[in-house]
Amino acid sequence: MFQRNVGKRVREAIQRRLLPAPVHARHSMYSMLFSEDDASSSPSERLLDLSLEAIRCARQLDLGDIVQRLRGRFRFPDCTINLWSGEHYRLLAALVHVLRPKSVLEIGTAEGISALALLQQLPPEGQVITLDIVPWQEYPRSCLTAGDFHSGRLRQIVADLGDPYQCAKYSDILSHSDLIFIDAAKDGVLERKILENFSTKPFETRPILLFDDIRMWRMLKTWRQMRLPKLDLTSFGHWCGTGLWEWTGSPVFGTNGEGQPR
Numbered sequence: 711m712f713q714r715n716v717g718k719r720v721r722e723a724i725q726r727r728l729l730p731a732p733v734h735a736r737h738s739m740y741s742m743l744f745s746e747d748d749a750s751s752s753p754s755e756r757l758l759d760l761s762l763e764a765i766r767c768a769r770q771l772d773l774g775d776i777v778q779r780l781r782g783r784f785r786f787p788d789c790t791i792n793l794w795s796g797e798h799y800r801l802l803a804a805l806v807h808v809l810r811p812k813s814v815l816e817i818g819t820a821e822g823i824s825a826l827a828l829l830q831q832l833p834p835e836g837q838v839i840t841l842d843i844v845p846w847q848e849y850p851r852s853c854l855t856a857g858d859f860h861s862g863r864l865r866q867i868v869a870d871l872g873d874p875y876q877c878a879k880y881s882d883i884l885s886h887s888d889l890i891f892i893d894a895a896k897d898g899v900l901e902r903k904i905l906e907n908f909s910t911k912p913f914e915t916r917p918i919l920l921f922d923d924i925r926m927w928r929m930l931k932t933w934r935q936m937r938l939p940k941l942d943l944t945s946f947g948h949w950c951g952t953g954l955w956e957w958t959g960s961p962v963f964g965t966n967g968e969g970q971p972r
């Protein structure tokens with residue numbers, strides 16, 4: 711882990727020296743653009759319809775109730791959570807509004823902001839299960855309170871789905887999920903492991919999955935090589951990449967890990 715972080719910092723320092731940003735922004739990262747005609751998959755009709763509905767819905771939503779919880783605890787202004795497009799929280803709430811899922815699974819609770827966004831439009835019979843390797847009570851600057859868990863509509867599980875044994879342990883939750891939001895390490899390794907572990911599980915549902923940060927350097931390969939129907943929704947989600955995709959039961963990656971041209 712330490713070596714990987716040092717490698718990342720050295721690579722970023724070299725990139726910044728060789729290719730300085732042409733404009734200034736509060737936060738900037740390196741990414742790369744790829745042609746679409748030789749991409750390994752394309753969006754399905756279901757993804758296109760869902761996206762159009764979710765975008766329409768996200769325009770109307772207001773996450774002011776979540777903004778009020780932040781009280782200046784981050785380096786960015788509290789109202790950033792309600793920024794749309796550019797941030798993904800309103801899109802998350804909108805997807806829940808449109809899909810009306812019984813079960814939402816989130817991988818990566820952190821401070822709980824996305825869990826709260828997923829909860830905001832959840833139907834009365836629905837549940838959000840959020841998973842992290844760190845319990846929410848121990849997470850610095852958490853926006854969650856014990857009261858958020860009282861109704862049972864929000865539940866946290868401390869687990870690592872990158873581990874095949876832990877993934878098997880929670881396969882019942884996985885197989886009944888209607889919407890899965892993956893926002894964990896984004897190191898290009900964990901996300902791949904999670905998807906490979908998912909591939910061995912039979913889904914009772916045909917879940918919709920959302921990937922955060924697909925345009926970050928270390929996520930480019932995983933996103934590009936995924937062969938399931940997918941749609942890059944970055945312009946309507948998170949500025950560093952939002953990817954929507956659909957579970958079909960087919961292998962996520964090619965047999966050699968590479969995507970095949972469509």
Ligand SMILES: C[S@@+](CC[C@H](N)C(=O)[O-])C[C@H]1O[C@@H](n2cnc3c(N)ncnc32)[C@H](O)[C@@H]1O
Pocket residue numbers: 817818819820821822823824825841842843844869870871872893894895900
């Ligand atoms: C970017 S944060 C999530 C942010 C949160 N979804 C939000 O938008 O408010 C990433 C989180 O993933 C968690 N994480 C890292 N590796 C993980 C793993 N293997 N399984 C589950 N969670 C993991 C980290 O502890 C961290 O809390």
